[in-house]
Amino acid sequence: GALNTFVSQKYNFIVAVGALWDNAVFHVASVHPKLHFAIVDGSPVNNHDHPAHLANVASLFFRTEQPGYVVGVLAGLMEKDKIGTATHNTIAALGAYPGLDFIDSEMCGYYEGARRVDKTIKVVTAYAFSFDDQSKGNSIGQTQISNDKADILLGVANAAGLGYYQAAKAYGKYAIGFAADQDYLGTQMLTSAV
Numbered sequence: 001g002a003l004n005t006f007v008s009q010k011y012n013f014i015v016a017v018g019a020l021w022d023n024a025v026f027h028v029a030s031v032h033p034k035l036h037f038a039i040v041d042g043s044p045v046n047n048h049d050h051p052a053h054l055a056n057v058a059s060l061f062f063r064t065e066q067p068g069y070v071v072g073v074l075a076g077l078m079e080k081d082k083i084g085t086a087t088h089n090t091i092a093a094l095g096a097y098p099g100l101d102f103i104d105s106e107m108c109g110y111y112e113g114a115r116r117v118d119k120t121i122k123v124v125t126a127y128a129f130s131f132d133d134q135s136k137g138n139s140i141g142q143t144q145i146s147n148d149k150a151d152i153l154l155g156v157a158n159a160a161g162l163g164y165y166q167a168a169k170a171y172g173k174y175a176i177g178f179a180a181d182q183d184y185l186g187t188q189m190l191t192s193a194v
Contacts, residue, residue, distance in 0.1 A: 001024060003016065003021075003024055003025065003028040003037075004028060007028060007032055007035065011035075012035055012036060013035075013036045013037075013038070014028075014035065014036070014037050014038075015037070015038045015039075015040065016037065016038070016039045016040070016042075017039075017040045017041070018039075018040065018041060018042065018131075019039075019041045019042035019100050019102070020042075020131070021039055021042060022039065022042045022043060022044055022045040023044075023045055023046070023047070023049075025037055025039045025042075025044045025057060026044035026045055026046055026052050026054070026057075029044060029054050029056050029057045030052075030054065032056075033054075033055070033056050034056070035056060036056050036057075036058075037054075037056060037057045037058070038057065038058040038059075038060055039057065039058075039059055039060065040060045041060070041061065041062070041100070041101075041102040042059065043057075043059040044057050044059075061101070061102065062102065063105070064102045064103075064105045064106035064109065064193075065105040065106060065108055065109030065112075066109060067106065067109070067193035067194055068105065068106035068107060068108065068109025068110040068112075068113065068154070068156075068193055069109035069110070069112055069113035069116075070109075070113060070193070071110060071113065071154060071176045071190075071191060071192075071193045072091075072109060072110035072111060072112060072113025072114040072115075072116070072154075073113040073114065073116060073117050074113075074176075074190065074191065075091045075110070075113075075114050075152040075154070075174075075176065075190075076091070076113060076114035076115065076116065076117040076118040076121055077117050077118070078151075078152065078174070078190075079091060079114070079118055079121055079151065079152070080117060080118040080121070084174070085151055085172055085173055085174065086151040086152060086174065087151060088149035088150070088151050089118070089120060089121050089122060090121070090122040090123075090124060090148055090149045090150045090151060091110075091114055091121060091122075091123055091124070091150055091151060091152040091153075091154070092123070092124040092125065092126075092141075092144040092145075092148065092150035092152070092153050092154070093107045093110050093111075093123065093124075093125045093126075093153070093154040093155075093156060094125075094126055094127070094128060094137060094140055094141065094144075094153065094154070094155050094156065094157050094160070094161060094164045095107050095125065095126075095127045095128070095156045095157060096127065096128055096129075096130060096131045096156065096157040096158060096160055097127060097128075097129060097130075097131075098127050103156045103157075106154075106156045106178075106193060107125055107154070107156055110123070110154050110193075111123045111125075122148075124144050124148045124150055126140045126143075126144065128140060128157050128160040128164075130157070130160050131157065131158040131159060131160060132158065132159040132160060133159075133160050133163070134159060134160060134162050134163030134166070135163055136160060136163065137155065137157055137159075137160035137161055137162065137163030137164035137165075137166075137167075138163030138164065138166050138167045139163075139167075140164065140167075141153055141163065141164040141165075141166070141167025141168060142167045142170075142171070144167075145167060145168070145171045145173055146171075150173070151173050151174060152168075152173065152174040152175070152176065152190070153165065153167070153168045153173065153174070153175045153176070154175075154176040154178070154193065155175065155176070155177070155178050156178050156193075157178070158178070158179075161177075161178055162185070165177070165182070165185055165186070165188060165189065168188045169185075169186050169187075169188040172188075173188065174188055174189075174190045175188045175189050175190065176189070176190050176191055176192065176193060177189055177191070177192030177193065177194075178192065178193055179192075179193070179194065180192060180194060181194065
């Protein structure tokens with residue numbers, strides 16, 4: 001795949017971005033111990049899904065609970081003070097997959113930040129079980145807005161989050177972007193957890 005292409009092109013430092021590269025990095029780095037690899041938001045795992053320490057692989061993790069906490073405080077204050085359409089004292093989050101530390105940490109930080117400033121706030125969460133299914137993200141967003149009365153949606157789901165933010169826009173609610181400045185997506189975007 002892509003990693004072998006970079007190896008064949010004689011790169012000596014290759015970075016894989018995303019936890020889903022964990023097994024591929026293990027295989028390629030094992031075969032090429034003199035090359036250096038890094039994996040963002042993940043660690044190499046063997047075929048039995050067990051972590052594998054390889055001297056030529058650096059695992060890069062971020063404290064995603066911190067930006068999650070900051071945007072949680074923002075969402076909590078908006079709900080507490082009933083700013084704009086934030087009137088139901090309910091916020092929501094969409095994760096790509098459960099069990100991925102960087103996703104769960106960011107969602108947990110969001111919850112903790114909101115609860116810090118608004119003890120009575122309700123936080124609704126769901127998972128898309130995809131990084132790229134925009135229709136699934138949109139459907140979950142619609143459900144959280146219609147059924148749970150969520151006013152502010154935090155997407156921690158890469159491209160699946162794009163559909164989630166579309167639901168916020170369609171219903172006149174707010175959204176918070178993930179991992180990059182996503183203000184360009186529309187007026188529903190309050191900020192991004194970067």
